[in-house]
Amino acid sequence: MNDYQDQSNSSNGNSKRIYYIALIGILLLINGLLFYSNYKMKRDNTMQVDSLQTEKASLQAEYNTMLQELENYKTQNSTLDSTLAGTQGMIEQQKAKIEQLLRGSGTSRKELEQTKALMASLRTNVDEYKLQIEALTAANQDLTNKNSGLQQDIGKQRDTIKTLATDKEVLSTEKQQLQTEKEGLTSEKEALTQDKTQLTQKVSRANSVIRAANITAQAVKLRKNGKEVSVKSNKRADEFKVCFDIVPNAAARPGDKEIMARIINPKGEVLAVQELGGGIFTNEATGESMQYTQKAMVDYTGDAGQACVNCKHNAEFMDGKYKVELYNEGYYIGGGQVTLK
Numbered sequence: 001m002n003d004y005q006d007q008s009n010s011s012n013g014n015s016k017r018i019y020y021i022a023l024i025g026i027l028l029l030i031n032g033l034l035f036y037s038n039y040k041m042k043r044d045n046t047m048q049v050d051s052l053q054t055e056k057a058s059l060q061a062e063y064n065t066m067l068q069e070l071e072n073y074k075t076q077n078s079t080l081d082s083t084l085a086g087t088q089g090m091i092e093q094q095k096a097k098i099e100q101l102l103r104g105s106g107t108s109r110k111e112l113e114q115t116k117a118l119m120a121s122l123r124t125n126v127d128e129y130k131l132q133i134e135a136l137t138a139a140n141q142d143l144t145n146k147n148s149g150l151q152q153d154i155g156k157q158r159d160t161i162k163t164l165a166t167d168k169e170v171l172s173t174e175k176q177q178l179q180t181e182k183e184g185l186t187s188e189k190e191a192l193t194q195d196k197t198q199l200t201q202k203v204s205r206a207n208s209v210i211r212a213a214n215i216t217a218q219a220v221k222l223r224k225n226g227k228e229v230s231v232k233s234n235k236r237a238d239e240f241k242v243c244f245d246i247v248p249n250a251a252a253r254p255g256d257k258e259i260m261a262r263i264i265n266p267k268g269e270v271l272a273v274q275e276l277g278g279g280i281f282t283n284e285a286t287g288e289s290m291q292y293t294q295k296a297m298v299d300y301t302g303d304a305g306q307a308c309v310n311c312k313h314n315a316e317f318m319d320g321k322y323k324v325e326l327y328n329e330g331y332y333i334g335g336g337q338v339t340l341k
Helices: 002-076 078-103 109-208
Strands: 211-222 228-231 239-247 255-264 279-282 289-292 294-300 305-312 320-328 331-340
Touching (some): 211 320, 211 331, 239 255, 239 331
Antiparallel strands (some): 211 228, 239 305, 255 294, 279 289, 320 331
């Protein structure tokens, strides 16, 4: 009996041990299944997050490309942007929403789907914006071409008017030229007549001047009694005295004749002091204005005679050779020279 009871207790103990072992095994299996399920869930979540991040990066890149494309169109067509304000406003609103979603730190399938929807709408609006710009550009080019054609037509009309005006002006100019030529011929005839008259008068004056011969020039010193003494020293000389013989000229009328005497020093300078009788006259042969040292009136009777001109100076004479020239009526009639030491 006791043996049976011990055997029974031993059998029950073994059954419990098997039950516990089985229970532990089941618990271990369940734990393993839970661990695997949790691991798979984490892996799936990680893969899903990576996939969402990849899609988000792709959407960001597509968005950046779209922005650049839009910016290029805006830059190329800046003159047309003002006519597309409505479309631009809508695009700006969509850009703001997309940028807000893309800047978010979290990433969910719902947000990505919302971003994709906004991107698709933005693409539609951008394409519409591009089509509007292209249409406006084409219309603008058409207007430019028409305007260019009008400008060409206006230019042709202006050229025609200008040609007609030029023809009219040419005819008027030719008429004026003929009139001017006629007046010029008349003036030329009058000028030739006047020149002939002046030349005749000039020749007559040139032929009517008195002639001078045997011209002598000497330096003189004035004594206190008024007597003139010829000297050779420049330091002793007070003035020059120029004397000449008057040669009769049948063409010259008798009367007072004005003689201009020019004394030219060794440096080539004309001794001409206005206070002492110097001045300026015109050389009729050249038309040149010339200085003279002294002038004197000579009484020409029509016969041969002699005359002198005293030339004063207010400074000491330098030594060297002095040149003497005589003029009547502005014409050269003779000359000479004197040397002082």
